[in-house]
Amino acid sequence: MKVAFFSAKSYDKSSFDQLTPDFNHQFSYFEAKLDQDTVYLAHGHDAICTFVNDHLDQKVLKKLSELEVKNVVLRCAGYNQVDLKYAKSLGIRICRVPAYSPEAVAEHALALLMTVVRKTHKAYNRVRENNFSLEGLIGINIFKQTVGVIGTGAIGSAFCKIMLGMGCRVLAVDHYENKDLKKLGVTYCNLDELFNQSTIISLHCPLTPETKHLINDKRLEEMQSGVAIINTSRGALIETKAVIKALKKKKVGYLGIDVYEQEEDLFFQDLSEEILQDEDIARLMTFPNVLITGHQAFLTREALHQIALTTLNNLNELESGKQLTNEITFKKA
Numbered sequence: 001m002k003v004a005f006f007s008a009k010s011y012d013k014s015s016f017d018q019l020t021p022d023f024n025h026q027f028s029y030f031e032a033k034l035d036q037d038t039v040y041l042a043h044g045h046d047a048i049c050t051f052v053n054d055h056l057d058q059k060v061l062k063k064l065s066e067l068e069v070k071n072v073v074l075r076c077a078g079y080n081q082v083d084l085k086y087a088k089s090l091g092i093r094i095c096r097v098p099a100y101s102p103e104a105v106a107e108h109a110l111a112l113l114m115t116v117v118r119k120t121h122k123a124y125n126r127v128r129e130n131n132f133s134l135e136g137l138i139g140i141n142i143f144k145q146t147v148g149v150i151g152t153g154a155i156g157s158a159f160c161k162i163m164l165g166m167g168c169r170v171l172a173v174d175h176y177e178n179k180d181l182k183k184l185g186v187t188y189c190n191l192d193e194l195f196n197q198s199t200i201i202s203l204h205c206p207l208t209p210e211t212k213h214l215i216n217d218k219r220l221e222e223m224q225s226g227v228a229i230i231n232t233s234r235g236a237l238i239e240t241k242a243v244i245k246a247l248k249k250k251k252v253g254y255l256g257i258d259v260y261e262q263e264e265d266l267f268f269q270d271l272s273e274e275i276l277q278d279e280d281i282a283r284l285m286t287f288p289n290v291l292i293t294g295h296q297a298f299l300t301r302e303a304l305h306q307i308a309l310t311t312l313n314n315l316n317e318l319e320s321g322k323q324l325t326n327e328i329t330f331k332k333a
């Protein structure tokens, strides 16, 4: 297939180029994000390949359909950026990479957690300036903390296991209970209990209308004072303005985020020469107990290889008309 590849970065190109000789697909790599202005780049291709901030909304999908591009392969697991109902009505088929390396994301959540609670981000800068003082660097143990995990799918399960290994009590909320996790010692509970009891909360559920602003003023009030919140899932799970208020009141003791509600206009780009217009992220960056990474939790060699391999296999299945292993499609509630 001829594939228009949007939001292409050097690491994407490198991982796909390593595997493409074994597959019969040709890629046109475009740095541009997919939107109404760039969708025309798909002209003459059989499929498009997109990432998390490439929006497949009605206007883009309609244009794709007019260009007779009926195949979409997402290089990611989450698909909140896709209007599945409209895509289905146009006969556009969409596949994703459901799990490329859940451990990559879970380990990044751990990295965020360990950094904020042990203040290694501050220590790193201090030591580089020959400041070996320990004042202000007191951390907390992870051992014996109560960790609340929201969403125990592929990534949440991996995170639960890491936390159990560190000697924590792990509470979890999901629509489906994972029997293996229960056997390992995870306790399923409801959201009220999780928010009340956890000293560390990590978000691993998808962004849906139900989970948007799951962390809001009311929920923050219910939490333990000084709670650590980690979000490697999707930015809009947290209402940014509410968490800023909670950080100011010291209700939230630590915040580690790899995703941000307004990340679309910021992440995956070098804006170091620009004037930052986003007041909320600017405010977040002023807190010493907040650590932000730019949606890099997936970014390991192993994960990139798996993303490329699954995407190429998804294209094979789309081309051959076989049953689609990783199709996502609109289902009536």
Ligand code: NAI
Binding pocket: 077, 078, 079, 098, 099, 102, 105, 150, 151, 152, 153, 154, 155, 156, 173, 174, 175, 176, 204, 205, 206, 207, 208, 210, 211, 232, 233, 234, 258, 259, 295, 296, 297, 298, 299
């Ligand atoms: P998954 O589909 O394996 O697991 C998601 C789990 O969340 C499921 O068990 C589901 O039942 C549960 N869930 C759904 N709604 C819920 C709710 N309202 N409350 C509690 N649980 C709920 O997905 P996976 O692979 O574990 O990924 C989780 C999320 O991580 C993705 O949706 C994506 O947004 C994010 N992600 C972030 C990456 C990054 O680089 N930062 C990379 C990959 C995924």
